[in-house]
Amino acid sequence: MKNSYLLILLATCPLLTGNAHAEGGYALAQKHLCTACHSLDRKLIGPSWMSVSTMYRDRPDAETYLIEKIRSGGTGTWGTAHMPPSANIAEADIKALAKYVLGLVKE
Numbered sequence: 001m002k003n004s005y006l007l008i009l010l011a012t013c014p015l016l017t018g019n020a021h022a023e024g025g026y027a028l029a030q031k032h033l034c035t036a037c038h039s040l041d042r043k044l045i046g047p048s049w050m051s052v053s054t055m056y057r058d059r060p061d062a063e064t065y066l067i068e069k070i071r072s073g074g075t076g077t078w079g080t081a082h083m084p085p086s087a088n089i090a091e092a093d094i095k096a097l098a099k100y101v102l103g104l105v106k107e
Helices: 002-031 049-056 062-072 091-103
Strands: none
Touching: 002 091, 049 062, 049 091, 062 091
């Protein structure tokens, strides 16, 4: 009986890891106030993260590109709203946010 529970637990670990990644990424986005302008699945002031993930999923340099967009800000790609630069966000957090957004289409 104990072995059955262990097998079930091991089989569900990849699912739990994916959810932890998503929850961690979203919490990080909330911490840095990204959720004031962005939503997971609908346009607010900026595009939804699912739209960003879908748009860049086949781009070879997507992670580097998105890291630079988050760091520097910008306008014009998704409309006229200006995304401010993220001067006060740690580089590790910027990279984690980019990975979170780009990983959404894969989840």
